[in-house]
Amino acid sequence: MKPVTRLLASAAIAAGLALPAAAQDPFTVGFVYVGSTGDMGWNFTHDQARQAMDAHFGEAVDTVFVENVAEGPDAERVLRQMILGGADMIFTTSFGFGEATNAVAGQFPDVYFEHATGYMREHPNVSTYSGRxxxxxxxxxxxxxxxxxxxxxxxxxxxxxxxxxxxxxxxxxxxxxxxxxxxxxxxxxxxxxxxxxxxxxxxxxxxxxxxxxxxxxxxxxxxxxxxxxxxxxxxxxxxxxxxxxxxxxxxxxxNWTPYYIRRVGEAMEGTWEQSDTWEGIPEGxxxxxxxxxxxxxxxxxxxxxxxxxxxxxxxxxxxxxxxxxxxxxxxxxxxxxxxxxxxxxxxxxxxxxxxxxx
Missing domain, CATH: 3.40.50.2300 (Response regulator)
Structure with missing residues (x-):
């Protein structure tokens, strides 16, 4: 069931369609990548962490992602389609997604947003995180x-x-x-x-x-x-x-895996709070x-x-x-x-x- 749900979600987002109600039952977490998940670098590591987080929570969480998203207005479109598709939480994983993240967050106050390497937290449902x-x-x-x-x-x-x-x-x-x-x-x-x-x-x-x-x-x-x-x-x-x-x-x-597990867990438990996280070698x-x-x-x-x-x-x-x-x-x-x-x-x-x- 779960892999099929993810495929349906990805297809729906790509087509700009809302997901059927049955696919919205798990806590759905979206990821937006500026490049390809096969780059063996930045986007690859975020996607590896997504998969590890997904496996950690099992059937309680469903994840979707869109890769090769341009930094700018197109990012807003992708974010809105993810939310219409049932996303409860979204990680935007490039600095240039900051404005789009905050613009859409203001329109959807019940969705959690996490922006990697950013600094803009214009709404209480937006957090930022980065590595040292x-x-x-x-x-x-x-x-x-x-x-x-x-x-x-x-x-x-x-x-x-x-x-x-x-x-x-x-x-x-x-x-x-x-x-x-x-x-x-x-x-x-x-x-x-x-x-x-x-x-x-x-x-x-x-x-x-x-x-x-x-x-x-x-x-x-x-x-x-x-x-x-x-x-x-x-x-x-x-x-x-x-x-x-x-x-x-x-x-x-x-190494994004521990952070993704921690923050998704907090969102699911209702303990998520806005934060600006900057961790490095000491935290892993x-x-x-x-x-x-x-x-x-x-x-x-x-x-x-x-x-x-x-x-x-x-x-x-x-x-x-x-x-x-x-x-x-x-x-x-x-x-x-x-x-x-x-x-x-x-x-x-x-x-x-x-x-x-x-």
């Missing part, structure tokens, strides 16, 4: 700083939003801490996922001398380019090991994948020590002294960045060249 990805970027930056031979690290960035800028800064600071000669070169793609664009970006960085590639985009294309060039890459959102087993040395893994929302033997043993040990210190609350990746790009002081010796500043970060730290685009 900068913690994972600190770890891979530490590894990259040790392992680069050209002293050039390439970074493929999606959009100039605080989440992405935080990651660039964190990776650079921790690479520079172990290698003062390191340089970070950033290519902006203005897309979350476009294998062709990401391939070109990776190749451009390699042509500029980068022997380490990081990414804040969703496809595995940079992993493939890195493998062909024989340089180091890091898995993004998922391990991606099958796409670059040799130069891939570690990865950042997004951000994980570091296997550090392969391509990393020297002493570097693996120091990276693990950093992971342990972050998990224990003994180390924060943005701890001063840190200056802004223009040389002005940002954080004094021992000062830790507050969450408000991090959540609105719109500047590079000292040492990164180039400008953040509008």
């Amino acid at each position: 990805f900068y913690e994972g970027r600190a770890v891979i930056g530490h590894i990259a700083g040790h392992m680069t031979e050209s002293n050039i690290i390439g970074y493929i960035a999606s959009y100039p939003i605080p989440e992405v800028i935080m990651g660039i800064n964190s990776a650079y600071l921790h690479a520079r801490a172990v290698n003062p000669d390191v340089e970070m070169r950033v290519v902006w793609t203005y897309t979350w996922m476009d294998p062709a664009v990401e391939t070109d970006a990776a190749q451009a960085l390699i042509d500029a001398g980068a022997d380490v590639i990081m990414q804040h985009t969703d496809s595995t294309a940079p992993q493939v380019v890195a493998q062909e060039a024989g340089i180091i890459s890091f898995g993004q959102a998922n391990d991606m090991f099958q796409f670059a087993p040799r130069p891939r040395v570690a990865s950042i893994i997004d 929302m951000v994980l570091i994948g296997e550090m392969t033997e391509a990393i020297p043993a002493e570097v693996r040990a120091s990276a693990q020590a950093m992971i342990d210190a972050i998990a224990a609350g003994e180390y924060h990746p943005f701890t001063g002294p840190i200056n802004r790009q223009d040389g002005t002081a940002w954080l004094a010796e021992g000062e830790i960045a507050d969450d408000g500043t991090l959540a609105g970060m719109n500047f590079y730290v000292e040492g990164i060249t180039g400008e953040i685009p509008n």
Whole structure:
């Protein structure tokens, strides 16, 4: 019954139709993805968590999803159709869905909304959640700083939003801490996922001398380019090991399952409350994948020590002294960045060249 219900729900949403009453009996949870669930990155990890949550609750919960939804007016249409199809709760899993989420939430106050990586909570039925990805970027930056031979690290960035800028800064600071000669070169793609664009970006960085590639985009294309060039890459959102087993040395893994189980359970129990959740390595929302033997043993040990210190609350990746790009002081010796500043970060730290685009 349950798999059939999900198929019917997905078909109904795709056709813009309401579901029959029989399909509305379970607590129905919808997911909206900006890309494909087969991207092996961001959308894949959200969908894996959806499936795990679905299995956890069994027949009590039914889930539906729509992938490849554009950030903008089309998202509102998808959300309304999900609700007309019986959705009791919806997770919108990309930053650009913020306005659509809040617009539709105001029209349907009895539906729970959860917006990933967002900040807008204009209605009491909207919560936001995200991972402290900068913690994972600190770890891979530490590894990259040790392992680069050209002293050039390439970074493929999606959009100039605080989440992405935080990651660039964190990776650079921790690479520079172990290698003062390191340089970070950033290519902006203005897309979350476009294998062709990401391939070109990776190749451009390699042509500029980068022997380490990081990414804040969703496809595995940079992993493939890195493998062909024989340089180091890091898995993004998922391990991606099958796409670059040799130069891939570690990865950042997004683990959404515990959060989805917790929040759906609260909604079903009537204990759900509006919140802004920002969790990382200590809570298990951000994980570091296997550090392969391509990393020297002493570097693996120091990276693990950093992971342990972050998990224990003994180390924060943005701890001063840190200056802004223009040389002005940002954080004094021992000062830790507050969450408000991090959540609105719109500047590079000292040492990164180039400008953040509008």
